[in-house]
Every structure is written in structure tokens, then in C-alpha cells.
Amino acid sequence: DTAVSQTPKYLVTQMGNDKSIKCEQNLGHDTMYWYKQDSKKFLKIMFSYNNKELIINETVPNRFSPKSPDKAHLNLHINSLELGDSAVYFCASSPGRLSEQYFGPGTRLTVT
Amino acid sequence: QKEVEQDPGPLSVPEGAIVSLNCTYSNSAFQYFMWYRQYSRKGPELLMYTYSSGNKEDGRFTAQVDKSSKYISLFIRDSQPSDSATYLCAMRPTNAGKSTFGDGTTLTVKP
Numbered sequence: 407d408t409a410v411s412q413t414p415k416y417l418v419t420q421m422g423n424d425k426s427i428k429c430e431q432n433l434g435h436d437t438m439y440w441y442k443q444d445s446k447k448f449l450k451i452m453f454s455y456n457n458k459e460l461i462i463n464e465t466v467p468n469r470f471s472p473k474s475p476d477k478a479h480l481n482l483h484i485n486s487l488e489l490g491d492s493a494v495y496f497c498a499s500s501p502g503r504l505s506e507q508y509f510g511p512g513t514r515l516t517v518t
Numbered sequence: 519q520k521e522v523e524q525d526p527g528p529l530s531v532p533e534g535a536i537v538s539l540n541c542t543y544s545n546s547a548f549q550y551f552m553w554y555r556q557y558s559r560k561g562p563e564l565l566m567y568t569y570s571s572g573n574k575e576d577g578r579f580t581a582q583v584d585k586s587s588k589y590i591s592l593f594i595r596d597s598q599p600s601d602s603a604t605y606l607c608a609m610r611p612t613n614a615g616k617s618t619f620g621d622g623t624t625l626t627v628k629p
Contacts, residue, residue: 447526447604447622449562449606450619454616462616498561508564509562509563509564512560514559
């Protein structure tokens with residue numbers, strides 16, 4: 407059983423396009439996150455939602471918009487994609503705001 | 519200066535060796551400390567989760583936290599080729615859900 411799942415696994419698109427990445431967790435966790443991992447493996451938090459409420463919003467361009475339709479889902483929509491958006495995006499979830507996090511398999515985004 | 523510093527390696531050891539992975543940090547508010555293992559093209563997988571100072575052991579893995587020195591370590595005993603991965607340390611204060619990650623250390627265990 408997949409605990410935290412993301413779709414798609416790979417995404418190749420051109421500059422200027424709009425794309426979405428979906429995340430679902432079946433762990434019953436209250437908190438979900440989006441992270442960006444660059445080519446140097448540095449993992450940086452972008453957003454966090456707790457019970458569908460945005461609680462962490464790091465300095466991320468407003469082209470990135472997270473949406474949490476319910477506790478089990480946190481989607482990431484990206485407008486006007488740029489070359490620098492190429493990275494691996496990880497979704498994660500945790501039982502609470504102060505708990506350890508469980509990561510999804512990642513979505514490898516390539517912007518050409 | 520980064521809040522969390524981690525030697526990126528790469529670190530290469532023979533099978534059976536004891537591996538020591540380390541992170542230092544500057545924020546004295548960090549209270550929770552985690553180690554993640556990330557295989558190539560996979561998501562990080564939680565290995566150890568500790569609170570405040572002290573040791574925690576789980577099988578071949580031991581996590582140590584020394585808050586006075588702002589230094590944490592992960593020891594792997596009897597290392598196996600399957601331990602070859604990137605190891606990320608992460609930490610956060612008690613009053614925030616945001617974890618700060620190290621850059622990761624790439625480990626290769628050679629048979």
C-alpha cells in the first residue's frame with residue numbers, strides 16, 4: 407500500500423506552460439507539505455497545510471499555488487513555468503504539525 | 519552561513535565498516551532531530567527521530583544528539599551495500615512545523 411503517492415512521476419514541459427502535480431496520502435495524517443529538491447540534492451520546504459489550512463508559505467513565487475481539497479490531498483499548480491523550476495518536487499505528510507514527515511516518491515519536473 | 523551544515527561527501531567505505539555521518543547546526547532552538555535515507559530517484563525515508571540530547575538505537579543505526587555542541591551524528595554498524603544512499607539530517611524547533619534539512623551525505627558501501 408502506497409502511503410504518500412504523487413502523480414505524475416515525470417513531467418516534461420515547455421517554458422510558459424501551466425502544470426499541476428497531485429499528492430495523496432492514506433495515512434490519516436493532518437499535515438501535508440511540498441518540498442523542492444534541486445540538482446544538488448538540497449531539500450527546501452515550499453508549503454505546508456494542516457487540516458486544509460495553509461500554515462507554512464516560504465518565499466515561493468506566486469506562480470506556485472497549492473490547493474488542499476481535503477486532508478488527504480495537497481496539489482501543486484504551477485503557472486508560467488520557467489527553466490529554473492526544473493527540480494524534483496516531493497510531497498510529504500505528518501501526523502501533526504510537530505511530527506516526523508513521510509515523503510512521497512517525487513515528481514521530476516523538467517522545463518525545456 | 520547555513521543553519522544546518524552537512525558534509526556532502528561522497529563517502530566510500532568497505533562492507534562491514536562502521537559509518538559516521540554528521541551534521542552541525544547554528545539554531546539553538548532546534549529540539550527535534552531526524553535522519554532520512556534517500557535512494558537514487560526515490561523520496562527521503564525516515565530512519566531516526568529523536569528529541570533533545572542523547573542516543574537512540576534502532577538495529578544497526580544509532581543517532582546521537584549533542585545539543586551543547588550543536589552536533590548530531592548517525593552511526594551505521596556493519597554497513598551493507600544496501601546502505602548506499604544519500605543521508606539527510608533534518609531538524610526543527612518545538613514551536614514550528616518547518617524542518618530544516620542538511621544538504622545530504624552520499625554514502626557508498628562497497629562489497
